[in-house]
Amino acid sequence: MQLPSRVKLVDVGPRDGLQNEKQPVPAAVKVELVHRLQAAGLKEIEVTSFVSPKWVPQMADNAEVMAGIRRQPGVRYSVLTPNLKGFEAALGSKPDEIVVFGAASEAFSQKNINCSIAESIERFAPVVEAARAKGIHVRGAISTAVGCPYEGEIAPERVELVARLMKQIGVQHVGVADTIGVGTPRRVQAAMEAALKHYGLDDVSGHFHDTYAQALPNTLACLEMGVWQFDSSVAGLGGCPYAKGATGNVATEDVVFMLNGLGISTGIDLDKLVDAGQYISEQLGRKPNSRVATAILNKRAG
DSSP states (O other): OOOOOOEEEEEOOOITTTTOOSSSOOHHHHHHHHHHHHHHTTOEEEEEOOOTTOOOOTTTTHHHHHOOOOOOTTOEEEEEEEEEHHHHHHHHHHOOOOEEESOOOHHHHHHSSSSOOOHHHHHHHHHHHHHHHHHHHEEEEEESSSETTTEEEEOOOHHHHHHHHHTTTTTOOEEEETTTSOOOOOHHHHHHHTTTTSSSSGEEEEEEBBTTTOOHHHHHHTTTOOOOEEEEBBBGOOTTTTTTTTOOOOHHHHHHHHHHHHTOOOOOOOOHHHHHHHHHHTTSSSSOOOOOHHHHHHHOOO
């Protein structure tokens, strides 16, 4: 089995990880988290989202956070822009990449963004066109790609449909997201194969939640297919506001430890990454939700 020799991780902690925190996280703390992540070697960081503060109050400081970052050459800073209004608001912050977010489940699309899958694609089309006209890279996320809290199991054909529609409007990369963490390796491979009918291996990524402790097996299953890009979240931050009981994204520390063990290069310094996770966890008043971070921090204390 030929595994990739290197893997690119997108840390979504600052955006996806923090967006559902009840307590407001100060902009300065978010900026410091981004600085610590890039110091640990991360080259792809999802920083914030330009959504209505009415829906996601935690991201109301989006422009302030983007303005506060000391940008490093070679690091790509992405933001979520669900519609044209959000994209226009984001432009002043000069993002390197924008992310549009569709679902493979009709019920989830309605609950999450108040419209059907087809309507969501129509809404994204002008955003994608505007971004590409300005030379900004466009990444699409296909949420609930294997399971939905309202519809249950999602057929791979649904993923293929959303991937095809995203391709048609000019989305350059798609992430296959197991939003509620119910996927197991074969089901995740089937969802990924569906996306690969419309996108090349270099233009897909996996985004796995660890609700049932399947995120690492699912990552390995995708590595075996040649997939080499994944989202993860420092300290395992984040969940999903529309997915009851869904625990956070897979912890970046856990993924890096596994990849190191497989001899796969990430360019990430695990000790510095653990420090970044400890920093944000302390700010939130809790321990990192990463098994690897916990083990390393216990070892240091010992």
